[in-house]
Amino acid sequence: MRAPSPYGVAFEHAPLVRYVAEAAYKAGARLVDVFWGDEQMELIRFAHAPRDSFAEFPKWKLAIPLEYAEHGDAILTISATDPSLLSGQDPELVNTYQDTVWKEMNPYLKHGSSNSMNWCVISAARLSWAKKMFPKLTAEKALAKQWQTIFKMCRVDADDPVAAWKDHIRNLQTRSKYLNQKQYSALHYTAPGTDLTLGLPKGHHWASAREVAKNGIEFTANLPTEETFTMADRTRADGIVTSTKTLNYSGTLIEGIVVRFENGRVVESHASKNESALRKMIATDEGSARLGEIAIVPHSSPISKSGLMFHNTLFDENASCHIALGRAYKFNMQGGLELTDEEFAARGGNQSLIHVDFMIGSDKMDIDGITSDGRAEPVLRKGEWAFSV
Ligand code: ZN
Numbered sequence: 001m002r003a004p005s006p007y008g009v010a011f012e013h014a015p016l017v018r019y020v021a022e023a024a025y026k027a028g029a030r031l032v033d034v035f036w037g038d039e040q041m042e043l044i045r046f047a048h049a050p051r052d053s054f055a056e057f058p059k060w061k062l063a064i065p066l067e068y069a070e071h072g073d074a075i076l077t078i079s080a081t082d083p084s085l086l087s088g089q090d091p092e093l094v095n096t097y098q099d100t101v102w103k104e105m106n107p108y109l110k111h112g113s114s115n116s117m118n119w120c121v122i123s124a125a126r127l128s129w130a131k132k133m134f135p136k137l138t139a140e141k142a143l144a145k146q147w148q149t150i151f152k153m154c155r156v157d158a159d160d161p162v163a164a165w166k167d168h169i170r171n172l173q174t175r176s177k178y179l180n181q182k183q184y185s186a187l188h189y190t191a192p193g194t195d196l197t198l199g200l201p202k203g204h205h206w207a208s209a210r211e212v213a214k215n216g217i218e219f220t221a222n223l224p225t226e227e228t229f230t231m232a233d234r235t236r237a238d239g240i241v242t243s244t245k246t247l248n249y250s251g252t253l254i255e256g257i258v259v260r261f262e263n264g265r266v267v268e269s270h271a272s273k274n275e276s277a278l279r280k281m282i283a284t285d286e287g288s289a290r291l292g293e294i295a296i297v298p299h300s301s302p303i304s305k306s307g308l309m310f311h312n313t314l315f316d317e318n319a320s321c322h323i324a325l326g327r328a329y330k331f332n333m334q335g336g337l338e339l340t341d342e343e344f345a346a347r348g349g350n351q352s353l354i355h356v357d358f359m360i361g362s363d364k365m366d367i368d369g370i371t372s373d374g375r376a377e378p379v380l381r382k383g384e385w386a387f388s389v
């Protein structure tokens, strides 16, 4: 699950933004407002701003989206950042900058993770990103190819895309319904480099593709989406897990992650590339060393089959089973939206400034569901669903 972004939409997406605004008014919206953001401005800041100024943050950037979220207004995020925007910058500064954005925007982001409003994250092609995905093509061809790819992953190329989505949502929801009835006490993961047991709290709720916001509106939070996901118990994760894809942590590419958990907490962490960025991320706060999300994605998902590396979590997390360090979603617990932060934490819900998904799935991954009386039942075999519904 990709949460609403704390960054604004790129100017090069203005044509798309205008289409969306028109469609929103036609659907009955009373006011459509846009938060623009310019990545080049970030690079200019990194090049010229005083080195001790990276914890500065303009307060209005929080105030306005926060007001909208408090009203329960719909929020649409276009997730399409340049994956290596900050890769050449001083990691200390990048860390301060990112920490500041997530900390300052936290009151708004919390509304996303508790479904105060209906929200959706989509994507759109852009040159800087397309060139990373298709480096051998000319700029023009890379951009066209990226649009085609996004359409394909989002089922826009189906004869009847809306019917295809309804079908897909129904399928995902049957899986979550089955897992919700099972109420496993834990999941046991095995794969090369992975032997991990993750506790599931009592009353955990498997979600997929469709949620109901506090304002009563049903919504699909991510396009595309292939995952069935729930919350982890923040105090129960034990064992070792190895990532199977590169993690793009706000512009820094972290590779070959191996993490060991004890009693829910990361006690050891390694990466073959950008290990210090991984360690800093884990050290963000108390909750960033614990898990917030557990997601199951079959290895045969269209995004996985494409074999492409998107360098964007909205796509990459839908190619693979994943777990997220940091914040849990309150809607992943029955009645969770009504709980205070303290009550949620007491039931195993993790809280943190971050929520970072990393990919652990492959065609070699098996998952067993562990029942409350300790029996193991197959959930996933060789990366595919192992139960029929
Ligand atoms: Zn997530």
Ligand code: ZN
Pocket (backbone or CB within 6 Å): 001, 002, 227, 229, 293, 295, 317, 322, 357
């Ligand atoms: Zn997810």
